[in-house]
Amino acid sequence: MSEKELGKKWDRCLADGAIKLGTGLGLGIVFSVLFFKRHTWPISFGSGTGLGMAYANCQNDLRSFYMLHSSEKEQ
Amino acid sequence: MAAKILPVVKLATKVTIAGGALYVAYGSGLLGSSEQGSVALGKAKAAIPPAVQEWMKYFGLEAQLPTIPTVEFSPVQAWNSGVRKTISTLSEAPTNAVGYTNQGFQYMKDLTK
Numbered sequence: 001m002s003e004k005e006l007g008k009k010w011d012r013c014l015a016d017g018a019i020k021l022g023t024g025l026g027l028g029i030v031f032s033v034l035f036f037k038r039h040t041w042p043i044s045f046g047s048g049t050g051l052g053m054a055y056a057n058c059q060n061d062l063r064s065f066y067m068l069h070s071s072e073k074e075q
Numbered sequence: 076m077a078a079k080i081l082p083v084v085k086l087a088t089k090v091t092i093a094g095g096a097l098y099v100a101y102g103s104g105l106l107g108s109s110e111q112g113s114v115a116l117g118k119a120k121a122a123i124p125p126a127v128q129e130w131m132k133y134f135g136l137e138a139q140l141p142t143i144p145t146v147e148f149s150p151v152q153a154w155n156s157g158v159r160k161t162i163s164t165l166s167e168a169p170t171n172a173v174g175y176t177n178q179g180f181q182y183m184k185d186l187t188k
Contacts, residue, residue, distance in 0.1 A: 012109040012110070012112075012113055013109060015109070015112065015113050015116060016108075016109035016112040016113065019105055019112040019113075019115065019116055020105070020106070020112065023100050023105040023106065026096075026100075027096060027097065027100060030092070030093055030096045031093060034089040034092060034093050035089060035093070053106065054109075057108055057109050058109070061108075061109055
């Protein structure tokens with residue numbers, strides 16, 4: 001993986017993290033207000049889920065360089 | 076009759092709103108891969124100035140928003156130059172320390188002359 005490609009992957013990771021954190025926070029707030037009587041835990045849960053999804057995406061993205069596609073494996 | 080239906084209607088409304096929020100989040104690719112997320116972010120960035128203009132018109136504030144000045148600041152460049160400066164300072168520290176000590180001794184000698 002070239003330096004440039006790695007840099008782009010990290011940029012995507014950070015942007016994705018911010019987006020998913022915001023989305024999780026927003027959905028957490030919606031659910032907290034609507035269903036859980038304005039408790040804090042749905043907000044924390046939502047933000048944590050968002051961060052976790054971003055982490056998993058980032059991990060997959062950074063590992064994808066070393067993963068062989070199944071079609072290449074047969075050769 | 077109405078008193079019995081009302082809680083059901085309330086619950087249905089809440090579920091609709093929550094479901095709608097989830098659908099919008101999923102549909103705009105906010106919960107997908109990182110590429111989808113950056114596409115959604117780009118779309119949002121492009122959509123902000125027209126939306127702000129619309130809202131200003133709606134409220135009757137026709138004043139022109141000053142264009143955000145493009146700041147020529149790159150965090151990456153700043154960080155890299157910071158790292159370089161720190162490491163070069165650390166590597167030159169012993170030489171500089173010796174130099175400054177010698178200067179100090181020379182100064183004291185000159186004082187006592």
